[in-house]
Amino acid sequence: MNKHFTNPRAKNNFVGRTCSIAGVGSYVPDKILTNADLEKMVETTDEWITSRTGIKERRIAAANEFTSDLATKAAERAMKMAGVTAEQIDLIIVATLTPDMPCPSTACFVQHKIGAARAAAFDIGAACSGFIYALEVGQQFILSRTYETVLVIGAEKLSSIVNWTDRNTCVLFGDGAGAAILQHRENSHGLLTAVMGADGNKADLLSVPGGGSKCPATPESVSAGMHYLRMDGKETFKNAVNAMVSAANEAMRRCDIDITKIKCVIPHQANQRIIDAVGDRLKTTPEQLFVNLHKYGNTSAASVAIALDEAVNSGKISRGDLILLVVFGAGLTWGAAVIEW
Numbered sequence: 001m002n003k004h005f006t007n008p009r010a011k012n013n014f015v016g017r018t019c020s021i022a023g024v025g026s027y028v029p030d031k032i033l034t035n036a037d038l039e040k041m042v043e044t045t046d047e048w049i050t051s052r053t054g055i056k057e058r059r060i061a062a063a064n065e066f067t068s069d070l071a072t073k074a075a076e077r078a079m080k081m082a083g084v085t086a087e088q089i090d091l092i093i094v095a096t097l098t099p100d101m102p103c104p105s106t107a108c109f110v111q112h113k114i115g116a117a118r119a120a121a122f123d124i125g126a127a128c129s130g131f132i133y134a135l136e137v138g139q140q141f142i143l144s145r146t147y148e149t150v151l152v153i154g155a156e157k158l159s160s161i162v163n164w165t166d167r168n169t170c171v172l173f174g175d176g177a178g179a180a181i182l183q184h185r186e187n188s189h190g191l192l193t194a195v196m197g198a199d200g201n202k203a204d205l206l207s208v209p210g211g212g213s214k215c216p217a218t219p220e221s222v223s224a225g226m227h228y229l230r231m232d233g234k235e236t237f238k239n240a241v242n243a244m245v246s247a248a249n250e251a252m253r254r255c256d257i258d259i260t261k262i263k264c265v266i267p268h269q270a271n272q273r274i275i276d277a278v279g280d281r282l283k284t285t286p287e288q289l290f291v292n293l294h295k296y297g298n299t300s301a302a303s304v305a306i307a308l309d310e311a312v313n314s315g316k317i318s319r320g321d322l323i324l325l326v327v328f329g330a331g332l333t334w335g336a337a338v339i340e341w
């Protein structure tokens with residue numbers, strides 16, 4: 001086994017047990033919405049969107065294509081790569097802020113659609129940080145020998161909660177899903193550590209205020225647009241950079257490594273300027289930083305999951321490489337994970 005880092009898990013009781021990602025997969029809808037298309041919808045320009053965010057286009061799900069459909073397609077690709085059948089899956093965790101409906105969980109719809117009849121299923125709500133939260137939760141079941149195979153998915157149909165008349169937010173988001181199969185693997189450390197954090201005091205910076213128990217859907221709440229996503233972009237930006245940098249540093253510190261040992265850094269894809277600021281402060285090289293934001297915009301919980309799949313399938317990451325995922329989102333929430341791929 002690689003000895004260029006410390007495995008923080010060795011300090012706990014999970015002796016001889018690791019949690020690796022056996023397969024990844026992603027799916028984005030076919031429909032592309034470009035910046036030029038948005039110029040016809042709201043008072044904006046391709047120049048503004050590109051220079052302030054780095055986004056050129058995003059994918060939009062069809063009216064009859066739900067978060068669980070995107071999640072299912074990503075899951076089937078991850079299962080294929082891992083060589084795992086639906087019957088083998090013990091648990092399905094879906095990270096999403098755009099579930100098919102408030103109840104039941106989107107994970108239950110995915111369970112049915114992939115035919116994983118044995119699997120337990122539940123959703124996690126940690127907004128854009130959801131995929132790392134879900135990885136960390138899923139890992140606990142593998143390390144404790146409770147389950148052998150866990151399917152973790154980040155999936156969003158953000159187009160369903162975007163106010164398409166608000167230029168401050170509608171240019172930023174897109175739809176998609178990414179999935180990973182977690183299993184114990186011999187001779188691999190797998191997921192070495194995951195830092196998770198939250199600050200509920202700043203919940204107002206990014207939220208969907210309506211549709212829950214605080215503000216149930218009524219004709220008034222809908223006409224006031226309470227069911228749309230709202231964001232204080234500037235404050236969110238500042239918090240994102242600080243939280244992502246400190247989470248990434250903490251994750252590397254736990255493994256006794258510095259940034260030079262990381263083959264690929266996969267940051268949450270919200271804004272190119274956030275990615276650049278995080279990269280500057282972590283002292284990454286341009287080759288280390290993975291970016292696909294220009295193609296998909298911010299896909300929230302799906303963001304790093306899609307990026308991980310693309311990094312793996314483009315050959316940017318090989319087995320044995322160390323990778324760093326780092327995320328930030330509503331809550332506020334944040335996280336970072338070091339993985340021996």
Ligand code: UT7
Pocket residue numbers: 043044045048049052053128167168169171232233234236237240270271274298300328329330
């Ligand atoms: O995934 C969770 C985490 N999400 C994030 O981390 C997102 C964080 N925030 C951001 O990415 C950026 O703050 C934004 C991209 C949302 C905004 O960029 P900014 O540099 O912070 O711009 P701003 O909010 O300060 O707005 C600057 C100006 C405003 O006009 P005035 O008030 O200066 O006249 C906006 O009205 O740009 C205007 N503006 C636009 N103009 C053209 C805002 N949106 C648009 C637009 N097109 N789409």
